[in-house]
Amino acid sequence: MTRMTGAEVLADVLQEVGVEYVAGIPGHTVNDFALAVGASKGLRPILVRHEATATFAADVYFRISGKPMVAFTHAFPGAANGLVGLANAYADYSAVIHVGGDTASAALGRGGYQELSRQFNGDTAQLLRPVTKRVWQPRSASDIAQNAVAAYITAVSGRPGPVSLNVPQEIWSEDAGSDGAPDIAGFAVRGKSRPDQSAVERTATLIGRAARPLIVAGNGVNVGRARAELMTLARENGIPVATTAVGKGAFPEDDPLSVGVVGWTGSGLANAAARAADLILVLGARLAETTASSWAHGATFNPGATTFVQADIDQSAIANAYPVAEALIGDMTNVLADLELSLAASTRPDLADWRGQLSAERASWAQTALASRAPGTTRSIGTGAVVCALRRSSAEPLNLVNDCGKHHKWIVQQFEARKDDYVVSSMGGASMGIGLAGAIGAALARPQVRTVAWLGDGGLSMSLAALPTVAEYRLPITIVVIDDAAYGVVANMQMNQKGRTAFSVFDGSGTNPDYRLDFAAVARACGIAARVVADPGELTSAFGWAMQQDGPSLLNIISNRQSVHPAGGGVLQPLAQNARELMWLPSGDGGA
Ligand SMILES: Cc1ncc(C[n+]2csc(CCOP(=O)(O)OP(=O)(O)O)c2C)c(N)n1
Ligand SMILES: [Mg+2]
Numbered sequence: 001m002t003r004m005t006g007a008e009v010l011a012d013v014l015q016e017v018g019v020e021y022v023a024g025i026p027g028h029t030v031n032d033f034a035l036a037v038g039a040s041k042g043l044r045p046i047l048v049r050h051e052a053t054a055t056f057a058a059d060v061y062f063r064i065s066g067k068p069m070v071a072f073t074h075a076f077p078g079a080a081n082g083l084v085g086l087a088n089a090y091a092d093y094s095a096v097i098h099v100g101g102d103t104a105s106a107a108l109g110r111g112g113y114q115e116l117s118r119q120f121n122g123d124t125a126q127l128l129r130p131v132t133k134r135v136w137q138p139r140s141a142s143d144i145a146q147n148a149v150a151a152y153i154t155a156v157s158g159r160p161g162p163v164s165l166n167v168p169q170e171i172w173s174e175d176a177g178s179d180g181a182p183d184i185a186g187f188a189v190r191g192k193s194r195p196d197q198s199a200v201e202r203t204a205t206l207i208g209r210a211a212r213p214l215i216v217a218g219n220g221v222n223v224g225r226a227r228a229e230l231m232t233l234a235r236e237n238g239i240p241v242a243t244t245a246v247g248k249g250a251f252p253e254d255d256p257l258s259v260g261v262v263g264w265t266g267s268g269l270a271n272a273a274a275r276a277a278d279l280i281l282v283l284g285a286r287l288a289e290t291t292a293s294s295w296a297h298g299a300t301f302n303p304g305a306t307t308f309v310q311a312d313i314d315q316s317a318i319a320n321a322y323p324v325a326e327a328l329i330g331d332m333t334n335v336l337a338d339l340e341l342s343l344a345a346s347t348r349p350d351l352a353d354w355r356g357q358l359s360a361e362r363a364s365w366a367q368t369a370l371a372s373r374a375p376g377t378t379r380s381i382g383t384g385a386v387v388c389a390l391r392r393s394s395a396e397p398l399n400l401v402n403d404c405g406k407h408h409k410w411i412v413q414q415f416e417a418r419k420d421d422y423v424v425s426s427m428g429g430a431s432m433g434i435g436l437a438g439a440i441g442a443a444l445a446r447p448q449v450r451t452v453a454w455l456g457d458g459g460l461s462m463s464l465a466a467l468p469t470v471a472e473y474r475l476p477i478t479i480v481v482i483d484d485a486a487y488g489v490v491a492n493m494q495m496n497q498k499g500r501t502a503f504s505v506f507d508g509s510g511t512n513p514d515y516r517l518d519f520a521a522v523a524r525a526c527g528i529a530a531r532v533v534a535d536p537g538e539l540t541s542a543f544g545w546a547m548q549q550d551g552p553s554l555l556n557i558i559s560n561r562q563s564v565h566p567a568g569g570g571v572l573q574p575l576a577q578n579a580r581e582l583m584w585l586p587s588g589d590g591g592a
Contacts, residue, residue, distance in 0.1 A: 003179060006141030007036035007172040010099070010165070012181045013148040015042040017188050018067050019097065021444050022046070023054035027074025029114070030101025032172035034072070043070075046444070046473065050465035051078050053437040055085020058096040059162075060401055060434070061441030062089075064422045066225055068155050069441065072099040075114040076124045079166075085437070086162045087131040088429030092246060093219065095160035097151060098132065100124065104169040125166045133161040141174035145182040152188060159314045160223060193313065195330035195338060203281070203309050203326045204342035207237070210279035210307075212354045215241045216262055218291075220284010220312060221250035222422075224332030230283065231255075233340045238351045239281075240358055242270040244291045245427050247284070249417040259358060262300050263291040265412040265427075268568035269365035273358055275302050282310040284332055287321040290427045293570035295321060295578040300570045303582070311335045321582055365568070369414055372566045375536035380560040383410045383482055385536055390415070390452065390480065393543035397421050399442035399451040403435025403459035406489040407482040409565045411454055422446070432456075433463040436479060440466060443475040450476050450547055457483040457506070460519060470552045471527035478546045479528070479554040481519050486561045505561065523554040530554040 004012070010033060014022070023046035026034035037043045048054045054071035061069040071086075073079045079100050089096045102124050103115035116123040125135050133154050136147040144167070151163040207213055221230050221243075227250055234241045234257050241251040242262045251258055260267035262274045274280065275298060285291060293299035303322045310318050311328035318327045328335045373384030387410050397420035402411045408425065417423045424442065426434050439453035455463075460481045470477050491504035507513045523530035529549050533542045533556065546553040 004176050004181065005032065005036070005172065006138070006144045006167070006174050006176050007032040009141065009144050009176045009182060010148055011036040011040045011043060013145050013184055014070060014097070015040060016181075016184050017149065017152040019070055020044055020067065021061065022070040022072065023048050023057055024070070024072030024099070025051055025054070025074060025078055026072075027078060027101065029075045029103060029169040030072055030099070030167075030172070033099060033101065033167070046440075046469070048466070048469050051082035052085050052433060053440065053463070053466040053469060055082040055096060055098070056088065056434045056437035057441035057444070059085055059089035059092070059094045059441065060424050060438035061445045062095045062160065063219070063222065063424055064399060064442050065445035066223070068095045068097045068152065069444070070097045070099055072101070074101050075103060076116040076127065077114060079124050079127055083127065083131055084431050084433065086128070086164075088426055088431040088434060089162045090131050090133070091428035092426050093159045093161055093223070093428070095155040096162035097155055098128065098162055098164040100128065100164055100166040101172070102166050102168050106170070122168075125164075128164045128166060131162065132164045135164045135166055137166050137168070138171055141171050141176040142178075144171070144176060145184065146187075149184050149187045153190070157190065159317065192331040192334060193329065194334045195311070195328040197338070199326050199328055200338045200342050203328060203339060204346060206279060206307065206309060206325060207239070207281065207343060208346050208349055210349065212277050212357075213239050213279040213281065213349065213351070214259075214273050214277035215239055215281045215283060216244065216274065216285060217241060217250040217283045218244045218247040218285020219250070220332055221247060224284060224313065226332035226336050227251070229333050229336035229340070233336050233343070236340060237343055237348055238355065240273060240355065242266075242273060244285045245412045245425050248412060248425060249421050249423045252419040253416045254418050259362070261412050262570065264293050264570045264572040265290065265409040266300075266569045267365055267413050268368055269358070269361050271300050271570045272361045272365075274300050276357070277306055279307045279309065282308060283335070284312055286317045288428065289575075290572060292321055294573045294575055295582060296571060296573055297578075368568050369566070373414070376563075378535050379558045380563070381533065381536045381539070381557055383407055383559060383563055384414060384566060385539060386480065386482065386557055387411065387414045389539035389543045392540065393547045394450060397449050399439070399446055399449055400424065401435050401438040401442050401451065401453055402426075403455040404430045404432045405456035405459060405487070406492065406563070406565050407454065407456045409569070413566050413569055432459040435459050436463040436470070437466045439477045439479070440469060440475060443477050447476065450478060453477055453479045455479065455481050456488060457481055457485060457517065457519065458487045461517065464522065467523060467526040467528060474551040477552045478549070479523070479552070480557060481554065482557050482559050483519065484559040484561045484563055485516055488561060488563065489565070491561055492564060519556045520554060528552045528554050530556065532556045532558065534558045
């Protein structure tokens with residue numbers, strides 16, 4: 001047996017806990033780790049060209065595969081470049097294992113090259129602290145195995161999140177003190193929690209008595225791999241299902257029980273259902289600002305008239321916004337399976353009237369949605385028509401990663417997520433740039449299906465550094481850029497508020513009104529097949545072409561600044577006192 005170094009031990013442990021992909025950019029502080037990953041048989045390296053590509057990709061990879069991916073960075077400049085993806089993963093409860101190389105301990109505080117220690121030795125770890133569940137800073141190579149297992153367990157357990165192993169440079173090459181790989185079998189053990197049975201039974205009774213129950217499924221259902229259990233519970237009991245924007249896809253939207261997405265970016269139908277429901281079963285969601293339309297009473301939820309029951313793997317998500325009548329704490333598959341058993345043992349609710357009431361809403365919402373899908377004109381293509389062409393272009397399951405801007409709401413509200421689709425949106429972080437870099441993670445997680453990266457021109461400009469990676473690894477990604485030559489959502493907001501724009505239109509602040517970044521040319525230069533679509537009549541054939549490419553493709557859809565969010569849905573408004581008043585609300589019938 002040969003003695004192993006700290007770097008070799010970490011590469012080994014990462015494989016043992018199920019990591020497949022390691023993405024990042026090396027430098028001298030993390031070089032030994034890069035070389036150990038390169039030499040390992042099981043880990044697959046993804047060399048990116050900006051650290052944020054690695055952290056965003058890892059975030060979305062976890063959301064789809066349920067497995068953590070590693071993003072590694074060098075000293076503080078690399079770590080700082082990767083921060084946005086870590087913070088976004090933290091805000092949205094997604095697991096990422098970050099491995100950072102840090103300045104060698106002997107140089108700390110003495111003017112070490114690339115050290116961040118002016119205030120305290122090793123402050124790169126302080127950069128990472130607020131954007132991770134925990135930072136580990138091994139003091140010797142023999143700490144690495146234990147620290148890595150603890151980091152993995154922390155990342156994936158409870159509500160998932162990013163973690164960081166921030167390793168001083170000298171430790172990588174130190175002897176880890178053992179012959180051969182550590183045996184982690186008894187350490188990296190995961191269990192599943194089960195909700196309290198009496199709480200399950202009381203919840204079943206509340207559901208059995210409700211006249212207008214609604215399920216609101218959050219991303220906890222996706223992350224908890226509980227889509228099948230949700231389907232059984234909803235269908236066996238005939239209960240309508242909404243999702244949050246981030247939870248979109250947890251329940252197929254072509255199912256007659258689906259009402260779509262609740263909240264600001266959601267549908268008129270889902271918001272009407274949530275307002276009218278007398279009982280809402282919240283699954284793996286915390287009813288945050290965008291889901292609850294800024295908690296404005298009667299916009300999405302009617303907390304005074306609705307009883308909430310909430311299920312989550314983590315107690316701290318319960319009653320984040322509204323008082324609850326019951327809390328089911330446990331793994332989402334167990335919560336749903338136990339609840340279904342309990343409901344099956346009693347009389348199933350008769351909800352025909354409630355579903356009838358919703359069909360009238362459904363018909364009226366279908367009209368509103370249809371009216372907003374006008375094709376537009378040459379060089380001013382309607383985004384709703386693009387969503388239709390995209391949906392029609394693929395009968396196969398797909399991954400879709402949404403960026404942030406006015407193009408985003410069109411997908412959340414109007415793209416029909418079907419069984420086995422993953423439609424990823426970020427609402428906690430909503431960082432621009434996740435659309436393309438995240439699509440890399442999606443394509444690595446499910447390479448057998450096509451991945452769509454859905455972005456605005458602002459978001460794509462911010463993540464151009466990810467384009468060569470898409471081409472270099474020949475990832476089956478179709479990039480759709482809704483190009484209005486503006487930070488459109490900001491420009492619209494400014495026009496509505498003040499009748500003028502500032503810092504939101506790409507025209508050189510008026511000096512170059514015709515400037516247009518040629519994304520198709522940039523993509524081609526990177527090795528990606530690309531087309532400009534200027535006419536709505538070309539949409540169908542363009543999508544047919546793009547989705548059938550062997551490798552990546554890009555469609556530059558020419559939109560214009562006057563294009564808007566789709567109509568309907570919830571609201572997002574200045575908070576005023578809404579959030580603070582929540583504690584003084586009267587609870588709903590049967591509420592706690
Ligand atoms: C990293 C980051 N910076 C700024 C913002 C604020 N912001 C939200 S949407 C948006 C404009 C998006 O422009 P674009 O990608 O072109 O989308 P459009 O609204 O034009 O569809 C901005 C600046 C953000 N969400 N993330
Ligand atoms: Mg734009």
